[in-house]
Amino acid sequence: MQKIAVFFGGKSCENEISVLTGVFVLNVLDRTKYALYPVYIHTDGNMYTSSQMTDLSVFKQKDYSKFQRVFFEEGSMYALNVKKSKIKRLAKIDCALNCCHGGLGEGGGLSALMSWNEIPFASPDLTSSGIFLDKCVTKLALRALNVPTVDYIRVNETDYQKRGAFLLKSIESRLKYPVVVKPAHLGSSIGIAVARCEEESKRAIEQAFLLDDRVIVEKYLEGKKDVNCAAYSLNGEIYVSEVEESFGEGVYTFEDKYVKRSQTEDVSMKSQRTKLLSGELRDKIRAYTKTVYKRMNLTGVVRMDYLISEEKAYLCEVNTVPGSLAYYLFCERISDAKTFFGDLVDDAMRRAQKKKKKLISTGILQTTRWRRK
Secondary structure (H helix, E strand, O other), X not given: OEEEEEEEEOOOOOHHXXXXXXXXXXXXXXXXXXXXXXXXXXXXXXXXXXXXXXXXXXXHOXXXXXXXXXXXXXXXXXXXXXXXXXXXEEEEOOEEEEOOOOHHHHHOHHHHHHHHOOOOEOOOOHHHHHHHHOHHHHHHHHHHOOOOOOOEEEEEHHHHHHHHXXXXXXXXXXXXXXXXXXXXXXXXXXXXXXXXXHHHHHHHHHHHOOOOOEEEEEEOOOOOEEEEEEEEEEOOEEEEOOOXXXXXXXXXXXXXXXXXXXXXXXXXXXXXXXXXXXXXXXXXXXXXHHHHHHHOOOOOEEEEEEEEEOXXXXXXXXXXXXXXXXXXXXOOOHHHHHHHHHHHHHHHHHHHHHHXXXXXXXXXXXXXXXXXX
């Protein structure tokens, strides 16, 4: 039976959202096929495991007393007893699945750790994870790919402290109000605000700096629609979901994504919470999604969030660890997610087998003669 580590939590303000995704995946993955090893990354940065982690109430009560501290070495997962100074090998891990939203968990840190340990990773790699966690760098990548994105201004905290007045004037002259203000490295719509004048913009930027050291200010598109499209790879083929329109007015807030959605969630009846886009614009969005996925060498499942205004689509964000791993964009029922998540894991292990055939040594030390001067 293959041993799968499922990571969730993280040193991020999206820790609790990640717990929802992680616990959901742990309860859906096929336990007749996989031995599951939950790994919760606490906000203190330490990693823990417990058989109780499939129960969401454990995290609601914040009862971590029975959690074992763990670490990874040479592809294996070990339990660490700090008080007794003892280490116990728990398992040789065959594959890891990332459910961490935000922070280093989504931004490449976890990918790097798994790569260092030669553990197949059913999620995007270090490079793409780092690029797409940063909304400013994402803009640069999308423009290089000729994928439309909304005009923006990047604001660094140190620059703002030195010449904030000038930056505020630049927003008016370059973007025109209203604008959307976002922390550059946070997801789940945390810290997002619409500003319709300089005073509101100043307040929103300074609030965002409480969460991040870089802020992105985008032109707000009046009357826009929010839509999602996702992609994943299987056996070398890229599969793109249908385009889902998200309900909600103004900016798509944290409450829209998680509070309201959880009150009406029933994936067996998708029409109750979404509607699908059709026509030429739908085809363009699906093409953009496939282009970004392919050209940026993405793996696992990735969700891309678009804005539609005046019959034109703008790619807004690329989520390398989407909420609930975006299963709802590919599955009609929760029961279908078992196969979907299994496909992500199996494909990661197949990719890892191919990589093992690549040379990693040049032999230069055996063929080079060194002369003492």
